[in-house]
Amino acid sequence: MLSETPRTRHRRIKENGRTDPADLHAVLAAGQVAHLGVVVDGHPMVVPTVYGHDHERIFLHGSVASRSLAGRGEVCVTVTVFDGLVLARSVFEHGVNYRSAMIYGVPRAVTDPGDLLYGLRLLTEHAAPGQWDYARRPSKKELAATRLLALPLAEASVKISDGFPDDGDGPDAALGLWAGRLPAVAAWGTPEPDPRLAAGIEPPPHIAGRAGAALHPRRPPPG
Template identity: 80%
Template sequence: MLSPTPRTRHRRMKDNGRADRADLTAVLAAGLVAHLGVLVDGHPMVVPTVYGFDEQRIFLHGSVASRSLTVKNEVCVTVTVLDGLILARSVFEHGINYRSAMIYGVPVPVTDPDDLLYGLRLLTEHVAPGQWDYARPPSTKELAATTLLAVPLDEASVKISDGPPDDGDGPDAALGLWAGRLPVAATWGTPVADPLLPAGIEPPPHISNRTGRPITG
């Protein structure tokens, strides 16, 4: 179970809140992009980035020159998966169906060589399973130019919305307007080769087999 704190306790739309750690894992598994919220020189900055995770940590990476990755104070990492639109009879009742997670913590730079490779492998395999073993591993020089942060998954809030409009039994039901949900069904497309790729090199199965499959789980 997720341990509630004053920041993660669900106050609005409590029915959408989830307290099971498995729900946090499911949201992280379904998402691809995290937004890292930090204060840089006293000003807020929200940076989109890919990520990887295990049971204890979420890993975020970037260049050593990135100011957002040099913070030593607490950050907020969010992951949101859009599942569809809620289209009601009144504009006020419109909304979206989604799965989201907010994670609070102090980021820890990953400096141990083995842990650095472990985190980078998780990140790569999360967005493109099979790619870490297929592509060339990072060189010592490339690792030196890379920053990897680990944020503990100790304090997190999870919300999931998957219901219909809320005005089906209210006065607006008499308007005779259509209402319901418009699901989002994003899928991977056909791989597009690098223009400089020599002829005869086909995409590996772990890439080509993703064509037509859902982007999120």
């Protein structure tokens, strides 16, 4: 069970709340972009960033020059997957279906060389499984210019909405208007080669095979 804290307690629409850690990992597995909420120089800042994760931590990637990744104080990391619209008979009852996770805590900068490569591998494999073993690994100079934060998954809140409109049993049902949900289906497109790519170099199978695959799949958490 995910631990409940004043920040993670489900207060509104409690039926959408999830406490199974497997649901947290499933949301992280399905998402592609995290939003990092921090306070910089006394002002709030929310920064989109790529990420990777295992069962204990989420890793956030950026440049050493990034103020948002300075690793000072508490942060909130949010991952949201948009699954579609809920279209009701009245505008008031409209909504969206989604999978979301909010993670709170104090991140630490990853400085150990082994842990840094481990986190970067998770980040790379989350975005493009198979790419870590295909592409060139980071050089010492590149690693020195990279900042990687690790945030424990110990304090997290998960919500999932996957329903239909709530006004089917109310007075608005007599209006004779269509109601239901409109799924959002995102998929990877066909790989497009770099214009400067030498002739005869085809995309590797782990990239070519993703064409047409779901962008936000419902898949099991990482092993």
